[in-house]
Amino acid sequence: MKNSAEKPSSIVVAAFPALGRYVSKGGWLCFLAGFVGALFLGWYVFPKLLYSSQPQPFNFSHKVHLEEADDPEDVESCLNCHAFRDDGTFVGIPRLDKCKECHEDPESPLGDSDDEATFLTNYMAEKKEVPWLSYSRQPDCVYFSHAAHVKMGEIECKTCHGPHGGSEVLPLYRENRISGYPIGIWGERISGLKTNTWDRMKMDDCAECHTEKGHEENNACFVCHK
Amino acid sequence: MKKEHDQGKYKYGMVIDLDKCTGCGTCMVACAAENNVSVRPDESDKQRSISWMQVYKADNGKEFPEAETVYFPRPCMHCEQDGRGGHAPSCVSVCVATATTLDKNTGIVSQIYTRCIGCRYCQAACPYKARYFNWWDAYFPVDKGLERYLSPEVSPRMRGVIEKCSFCHHRLMRARTKAYADGRRKIKENEYITACAEACPAQAITFGDLNNPKHKVAQLIKSKNAFRILERLNTKPKVYYLSSRDWVRKIADNPVDEFSPISG
Numbered sequence: 001m002k003n004s005a006e007k008p009s010s011i012v013v014a015a016f017p018a019l020g021r022y023v024s025k026g027g028w029l030c031f032l033a034g035f036v037g038a039l040f041l042g043w044y045v046f047p048k049l050l051y052s053s054q055p056q057p058f059n060f061s062h063k064v065h066l067e068e069a070d071d072p073e074d075v076e077s078c079l080n081c082h083a084f085r086d087d088g089t090f091v092g093i094p095r096l097d098k099c100k101e102c103h104e105d106p107e108s109p110l111g112d113s114d115d116e117a118t119f120l121t122n123y124m125a126e127k128k129e130v131p132w133l134s135y136s137r138q139p140d141c142v143y144f145s146h147a148a149h150v151k152m153g154e155i156e157c158k159t160c161h162g163p164h165g166g167s168e169v170l171p172l173y174r175e176n177r178i179s180g181y182p183i184g185i186w187g188e189r190i191s192g193l194k195t196n197t198w199d200r201m202k203m204d205d206c207a208e209c210h211t212e213k214g215h216e217e218n219n220a221c222f223v224c225h226k
Numbered sequence: 227m228k229k230e231h232d233q234g235k236y237k238y239g240m241v242i243d244l245d246k247c248t249g250c251g252t253c254m255v256a257c258a259a260e261n262n263v264s265v266r267p268d269e270s271d272k273q274r275s276i277s278w279m280q281v282y283k284a285d286n287g288k289e290f291p292e293a294e295t296v297y298f299p300r301p302c303m304h305c306e307q308d309g310r311g312g313h314a315p316s317c318v319s320v321c322v323a324t325a326t327t328l329d330k331n332t333g334i335v336s337q338i339y340t341r342c343i344g345c346r347y348c349q350a351a352c353p354y355k356a357r358y359f360n361w362w363d364a365y366f367p368v369d370k371g372l373e374r375y376l377s378p379e380v381s382p383r384m385r386g387v388i389e390k391c392s393f394c395h396h397r398l399m400r401a402r403t404k405a406y407a408d409g410r411r412k413i414k415e416n417e418y419i420t421a422c423a424e425a426c427p428a429q430a431i432t433f434g435d436l437n438n439p440k441h442k443v444a445q446l447i448k449s450k451n452a453f454r455i456l457e458r459l460n461t462k463p464k465v466y467y468l469s470s471r472d473w474v475r476k477i478a479d480n481p482v483d484e485f486s487p488i489s490g
Contacts, residue, residue, distance in 0.1 A: 087400075088407030141340045141381040143399055147406040220329040222336035222395045226381050 047190045051174040051183050057123075057130055058115040061168045072165030075150060078157045090146035093132045096123065133173035135184045136161060136201065143226040153213070162198035237333040238393055239436040239464035240423065241446040242299055244474055246430035247281075249297030254279045256425030257301075260394060262380045264364040265372075276358040278302070278391040279422050286473045296474045298455070299431070301422065302356040302391035303463030304328075304335045315461060317348035317357065325388075333436075333464055334393050344386035353456055354463070357390045393433075394420040415441050436464060453478055 065081070066072040081094045091098075103124055123130050138144055149155045158165075174183040187200035194200050197209070203224070210218045218224075257263070257279040269275050282298040305315035306328070312319050314328050315335060325341035326348055328334075337357075349357040364382040366372045376382070379396040383389045401417040415434050423431040434441035443466075446452065451468045455478045469475055 084407055086407075088403040088405075139340075141338075143379075143396065145399060145403045145406070147403045151409070152406045152411070217331045220331060220336070221327050221338050221341075222329060222332075222334060222392070223399075225336070225338045225340070226379060226396050226399070 043190055050177060052177055053172040053174045054133065055172055056133055056170045058118040059113075060115070060170050062164055063166050063168045066165050069165070073156070073158050073163050074165075075157055077165060082157075084147060084151075088145070088147040088151075093134060096127065096129050099124065099130075133175075133182075135171075135173065135182050137182060138185065138201070139179075139181060141225055143224055159197050160201065162196065235437055236331060237436040237464065238398075238418075238434070239304070239333070239443055239447075239466065240301065240393075240420070241432045241443045241452070241466045241468060243430045243432075244296050244298065244467050244469040245471070246428045247297045247299060247426075248428050248430075249281055249283060249295075250427065251281055252425050252427055253299050253422035253431065254281060256421045257391070259375060260377060260380070260421035261392070262364070262376050262382050263389075264360070264362075264366065264383070266362075266365065274361060276360070276389065278356075278358070278389070280355075284474075284477055294471070294473070296469070296471070296477075298467070298478075299422070300354060300356065300455070301420075301465060302335060302393070303354050303455070303461070303465045304333060304393060305461035305463045306333065307460070307462050309460035309462075316351040316353070320347040320351045322347065332395075332398065334395055334398075335390075336395070337388060337390050337392065339381060339383045339387045339389065342387040344388065346388060348388055353459055353461065357388050360385050360387050360389060397421070451475075455479065 062072065066077055069077040071077060081098055083091045083094070083098075085091060099119075103120065119130070122128070149160075150157070175181070176183065176186065185201045187194060187202070189199070192200075194205075197205075206224060207219045210216065254277055258265075258277065261278060263276050263278060266275050279299060279301045282300055284296050284298065286292070286294045288294070305317075307313055308316035308319055310316075318326050318328050318335065322345060323341055323343045325338045325343070327336050329336060344359070346359050349359055360383050363385040366376065377396075379400065397420065398413075398418045401413045404417070405411065405413045415438075419433040420431070423433040432443050432446060434443040436444050436447065438444055446468065447466045449468060451470050452466050453469070453475050454463045454466055457463075458479055467478065
């Protein structure tokens, strides 16, 4: 004990003179290694473990389907497939009937990728719905009206969902193992920082936008909770 | 550019005509089905069963031929104040978790199950016994087909939280969404009514905006027969009752000779 007390770390002594008596150079290094290790575990390993990842049933290219659109990020382009029903409710991920409008004939020359072959033989031919995994499904207790935001609020799809009208590959679906929510809800970054409006879909993000646009009244609990 | 928003001027309320009510209980069943209200294996245990809409029976205590009965359907009253000078109903002011609030734009008292911590202060504070506590997780008998009737518009409640009538708030959101899709900001009178009002075979329940003089409810509450239960508490409930019978108004703790007619 006497030896360690004689060689205090100069940094620690400078910062906390009173600690110098207790922390040796070796002890300081041990603390630093442990601290960095804990940060690594908490900020890198834990998020990896927290989220499971699984591929979609087969790949879907938004780019191919929007090739003829002038602007693949335009709301009208998205609405072709991600449509509204007559009562204002939102279809979300289109069902087989929508795909059928173009893909009904299995012999039709609409492309020759393996994914399309999977789709035509395993799903379209058997009239089976594709079990897509939704990246944006909110928890059961949340109510969200797409009509209010897209039709009345005139908000673009990418404001919340990000630009992916030109994407060629579907990303892996990652689900929180504890809550069962997709990673898009709480965001990719465990730090909670966000740079884009579509980085996160938490309650505070909804409220932030409502407030910014001058609709504080829509922060009432029952507007989004059900 | 800030657009004019069609909010902040609604006060949704209900008028129940007790002279029409037959006590059949359809409103209770319609409400439970609409709002995914869980059932107990033994539903006859009324100390523990949950009923957002509850029908109470009362009589005038006389023998035949003067004997008369009245049924009081009781949803959440969606009070406007606690009656002691506060600007929130008593259930809201006692909530430690801000799980229940009075929305000034609609007049509806919300209950957020995921926020509720289950302290049951609100249940104790409610003078109308409109709040129910979930002692168990939601239960829907398997293999009996009940789970197929669950509504995706109302989230099921978990063990340890309070639940209560929401004036079918999801129906308001449904009506608004429909209006937005049609390019309207306003919803029409008949577009948003509660499940109990829709189901009542005697059409005793009327629902609408108390602030809109064109709505039927706003006209009905001006009747001299209109009253509210426990009006002397001054909680300003938004559920009004109609009865032409004096003794009915009297047992609702609102004798006409003691209190002036409802002003709204």
